[in-house]
Amino acid sequence: MNMILLRLVGISTAIVLALHASMSFYADLVRPNFRASDLFSGEIPPDKAKLAAAGGLASFSWDGDLLANYAAAMATDVLHRPAADALGRASENKAAQAAVVAALKVSPIRPALWLTLGTLQAQSGEAATPAVKMSYLTGAVPIDVAMSRVRTVTSGAAASDEEIRLLAQSDIRSALANRSRYEPLLVSAYVQATPQGKSLLLETTKVSDPKFNEILRRY
Structure with a gap:
């Protein structure tokens, strides 16, 4: 009896491991090669067919990279290739926000993805300050992301938050260090x-x- 039970346990374990390996292999195949930072550097997101394949797996996956890349690609599609009608844009924005939130629940230390959430919220007229603040508190970002964050902060209510104002100064200084660009x-x-x-x-x-300050004051 014990031998039969052990065999059943062994077979069940082997099946579970095989399924896990198969899902991991499939995840590697369909995972979009697109990160949240790519959204802010002008990279082209994957086509809708690849996005749909990744979405099917993302709905029941705990792979942080898969979820984050899928959410970033979905958000980019919404922000740069929006639906023609207002209702469609609102629906797509909500779906993208849900994908980003799902990814952040699994893997929260992703500053560019937090900024992605804030950008989506700002586009839909929602409060973006908490998400933008999290983008500062969860780590450093590339300069392109920092510049996008400056735009998000200065164009919305986040610019009234004293903590964000202090944090945003580093982004502005980074951009000024590459002023020609x-x-x-x-x-x-x-x-x-x-x-x-x-x-x-x-x-x-x-x-x-100060010289650039004088330039800004002309506008």
Whole structure:
């Protein structure tokens, strides 16, 4: 009796391991090669067929990379290839937010993905400040992501949060350190900024780059 039980346990374990290996192999095949940071650097997201295949697996996967990459690709599709009608855009935005939240629940130390959530929330008129703050608190980001975060912060309510204002200064200084590349984007951010966002940009550039501060004041 004990031998039969042991054999059954062994067979069951082997089946579970085989299924896990198969799912891992399939996940590697369908996982979008697209990270949240790619959203902010202009990378092209995967086509809808690949996205659909990844979505099918993501619905019951605990693979943090799969979930994060799928959510990032889905968000990019929503932000850069939105539906033509308002109802469709709202529905796609909600679905993308749900995918991002699902990924962050499994793997929360992803600053660019937190910013992705904040960007989606800002687009739909929701409060984005908590998500943006988490993007600062969970780690460093590449300069392209930092510049996008400056735009998100300065164009919304996040610019009124004192903690975020302090954190955002490092992003602005990073952009100023590469001024030849990011000057047009900083000017654009200033033009589109809220009054609080404008004051943040002016206060930071006044200390870090007075000449650029003078340029901003012309707009």
